[in-house]
Amino acid sequence: MEHEKDYVLRTVEERHVRFVQLWFTDVLGVPKSIQITPAELEVALDEGLTFDGSSVDGFSRVQESDVLALPDATTFQLLPHLADSIPTARVVCDIVNLDGTPFEGDPRQVLRRALDRAHDLGFAFYAAPELEYFYFARDDATDGVAAPVPLDHGSYFDLTTNDLGSTLRRQSVLTLEEMGIPVQYNQHEDAPSQHEIDLRYTDALSMADTIMTARLVVKELAARRDVMASFMPKPLAGVQGSGMHLHVSLFSGGTNAFFGADDPYHLSPIAHRFIAGLLRHAREITAVTNQWVNSYKRLIVGYEAPVYISWARNNRSALVRVPPTKAGKPDSTRVEYRAADPACNPYLALAAVLSAGLAGVEGDYELPAELATNLYDLSSDERRSLGIGALPSSLADAVDEAEASKLLADTLGEHVFEWFVRNKRAEWVAYRSEVTPFELRRYLPTL
């Protein structure tokens, strides 16, 4: 720890860093930052920085509201995309109580706890997300009321800016690589102005930090060109939404615990049970992996998003997919959880997915048969006879499932669990009290 601190302080001095941003995340996954000067950094590294937690969503408590942001020195990183202005660095923080114990409202602590549990069972948890998002023309006049205008279809953009989206995505990828975040693929997605950045796998804690970083970088680089990047799950009706498929695997020592040489799917018994855990607990964790009213407008039939609870190797309608691995590459064995969207809190989502899978491993769950048929084509009777359940169809349903889940309560811890359920109920109530354009268009003239 001393060396890490030294390294950070020397780097700040040598690189003439003027500001250090202390990053952390509220319970809903909104990035928070406290900017300090290098002079304040040494004390912050030693003792943490006190701030009033009651101003942060999900951090408030009845009695003590002060908490400490304690920088995790291993995450110290210069921010290359800000380098042309003032040399600035960031360091991700854990939130701790004034007595130094982990603060129970901190999402990073929730993930740490879940990882500790995996570690006790002899596993390291790895994750790689596919981040989908849209670029839209920035039009402050609409104030979020009118439908957003995709860049490629923006009529008032001339030909030369048609490729602005791809340029911005390439810039984002280069910036991420400069920050040591390797990108596996990046591509234009199916929907207009939709893009995808796939990150190379890392341990889940680093990955949650990385997802927060990637979302910020994508948004900041877009804002500089007067474009809005959005990770909203379903910004446009009629085209596919933005998901964040999570590729996950467990490693035991240096070997992939999901690989099984003798299995027809090349999956180990651990992988079988892990998938079974994901399927059995999917409904309970959906409020976390898909936490907004809008998330459920993506999880509908017909847009490549999962709706029904099943697994398969090659079936884009399945909730859990087992991507084929190349022969001789057992380490790339993984399962893909396809429900999550990129507007989730990555710390909580990864913790929930891990806990659901581990529950299957520990509880020796049996894996149901693979379903290779397109589930969208089945009638509800056929699905019922096959025993195929569905994901919650609204935030209200999802919160009901979450509230009744012991697994989720244990994973999030009492503080986060209670706050989250309360907050999501309130969001649903607020949404229900709105009269939407849909209703006005359909009902006002005819009723």
Next chain:
Amino acid sequence: MQPLLLHPDPPPPALVHALDLAGYAWKAVTLADGTSAPTPEGGWSGAIVAADPDLASALLACRYLRDGDPPTTPVLLLVGAGELRALGEAREAFDDFCLAPFQPAELELRLARVLRSAGGASRPELVCHGSLALNLETYQAAIGGRPLDLTYMEYELLKFLATHPGKVFTREALLSQVWGYEYYGGARTVDVHVRRLRAKLGEEHAALISTVRSVGYRFGQSRWGG
């Protein structure tokens, strides 16, 4: 290593760049009449005075340094070619000079020379491999003159590999040598960090760290020329 004092504040950007790349610690101060330079703990290891904007105030600054208590030595003066003639009378005010605009290599050589003869700061401990340079004192790394923004563990991994070029290490060996404790990531952490390092080194240098199939990683060329 004690820092070098630079006059004036702000110092010429080219000077800052050259010193940063060479790995010297420095602090800029404008030495003017009536001001006394704050002396850092352990004193200055020397000073570089730029005759920019004018020679007269630079020579004055040199004299302050020489007459200070304690005096700051050695003093290297950066001076334009047109002002050489005027230096003759002030010869005793500095230990050496370097023509501005300067060649970074010349500045580094002259600085190292005056520092050595003054018994002051030595050149910082450097690990070099091709265009990669690591400064072990300042924890900074640069490739082809471009500074690398590394996290602590990336720096430690690169340092370990670069100080053992040609040798193949298993993931487990690297994990215990570099990390030294059990980390969430387990042995795969090494792969993750190697990928991050390669991304930061950039495509043209990514091959500095090669993957040795079913063994681990090697920095630089194989000892067998492979």
